[in-house]
Amino acid sequence: xxxxxxxxxxxxxxxxxxxxxxxxxxxxxxxxxTWYQQFPSQGPRFIIQGYKTKVTNEVASLFIPADxxxxxxxxxxxxxxxxxxxxxxxxDLRTDKLIFGTGTRLQVFP
Amino acid sequence: EPEVTQTxxxxxxxxxQEVILRCVPxxxxxxxxxxxxxLGQKVEFLVSFYNxxxxxxxxxxxxxxxxxRPDGSNFTLKIRSTKLEDSAMYFCASSDSRGATEAFFGQGxxxxxV
Numbered sequence: 001x002x003x004x005x006x007x008x009x010x011x012x013x014x015x016x017x018x019x020x021x022x023x024x025x026x027x028x029x030x031x032x033x034t035w036y037q038q039f040p041s042q043g044p045r046f047i048i049q050g051y052k053t054k055v056t057n058e059v060a061s062l063f064i065p066a067d068x069x070x071x072x073x074x075x076x077x078x079x080x081x082x083x084x085x086x087x088x089x090x091x092d093l094r095t096d097k098l099i100f101g102t103g104t105r106l107q108v109f110p
Numbered sequence: 111e112p113e114v115t116q117t118x119x120x121x122x123x124x125x126x127q128e129v130i131l132r133c134v135p136x137x138x139x140x141x142x143x144x145x146x147x148x149l150g151q152k153v154e155f156l157v158s159f160y161n162x163x164x165x166x167x168x169x170x171x172x173x174x175x176x177x178x179r180p181d182g183s184n185f186t187l188k189i190r191s192t193k194l195e196d197s198a199m200y201f202c203a204s205s206d207s208r209g210a211t212e213a214f215f216g217q218g219x220x221x222x223x224v
Contacts, residue, residue, distance in 0.1 A: 034211075043114075043201045043215025044153060087153075096141065096158035096166040096208055103152075 004088045009105040018075045020104050022088030025069045030094065033064060033071045036087045038103070044087065048073070075106075083108045112136045114216035116202050122222045123192055131187045131219045133202030142185045143203040143213065144177065146170070153201070159185065160208065192223045 005023040012018045024033070032051050036044040048055055050062045050071070061074040075082060085103040115134045123129050135142050144156040157167040159177055176188045185204075189196055199220050205213040 032211075038153070041199070041218070041220075043203070043218050045215065046212040049211065093208065093211060096160070097143070097155040097168070098145075098153075098213060099155065100153040 004090055004101045006086075006088050006101065006104045008102065009107065011107050011109065012078055013109050014079055015077050018078050018082070018106060018108075020073045020075075020086055020088075020106070021070055022073070023070045024088070024090045027068050027090055028092065030092045031068075031090045032093055033062065033068075034089045034091070034098075035060070035062065035073045036089065036098075036100070038085045038087065044100070047086075078106075078108045080108050080110060082106065112214075114202055114204055114214050116200075116216035116219050118219060119217065120220045120222070122224060125194055125223055126191050129189050129192055129221065131189075131200050131202075131221070133185045133187070133216055134183050135185055135202065135204030136206075136214055137183070139204035139206050139214070141165075141205045141208050141213075142177075142179070143205075144187045145201045145203060145215075146198040147201065147218075148198040156187070156200075158208075165208075189221075192221075194223050197221055197223045 034049040035047040038044045048060050048062045052064050055062045063072040085105050087100050087103040117132045142159040147153045155168050157171045158165045174190045178186050199218045201215050201218045203213040203215045
């Protein structure tokens with residue numbers, strides 16, 4: 001399973017765009033990139049998933065370069081409620097488990 | 111929006127006692143999971159369950175743990191003889207397809223072993 005590396009923490013202000021980058025240098029051909037969000041004392045929540053190029057949904061965008069060795073989660077115009085831990089996961093859809101790393105703790109200030 | 115529900119939200123038990131954590135997955139989902147998160151640490155995979163059998167488990171999921179889907183709606187995690195180090199938040203999750211896809215997590219059960 002590909003190991004991921006992401007910043008331990010990030011700070012932002014309301015209304016700003018936040019980009020969280022994840023490195024996954026040994027990503028395998030069958031691996032997908034998935035991002036989850038976790039609020040304190042709650043279960044993780046799926047945000048977005050992609051394989052290559054760009055994926056966008058109502059919550060975020062995911063940018064994946066051609067070599068797929070990294071990915072960037074982009075949160076447009078964050079609010080205080082976006083304060084959470086964000087996890088980058090890389091895995092094969094044929095496996096039944098999600099491997100969480102330590103995540104990035106995003107703090108949004110007013 | 112459909113959700114995974116877990117009961118109880120908090121359970122305190124004495125070391126050596128058996129506990130059963132309960133989960134009601136989303137009704138049309140076929141894949142079920144248990145994860146745990148020790149306070150301040152990573153979310154860790156315990157076990158996945160599909161078609162009434164364990165499909166994958168981690169090294170944490172030893173003989174003290176078992177899972178069951180006793181009926182068409184519940185999914186349970188049993189810890190036979192709890193240890194202090196079993197204290198953690200336990201999350202149930204379900205999905206309609208396997209793998210690192212969109213899994214829906216419950217709010218968790220905080221287990222405290224004293």
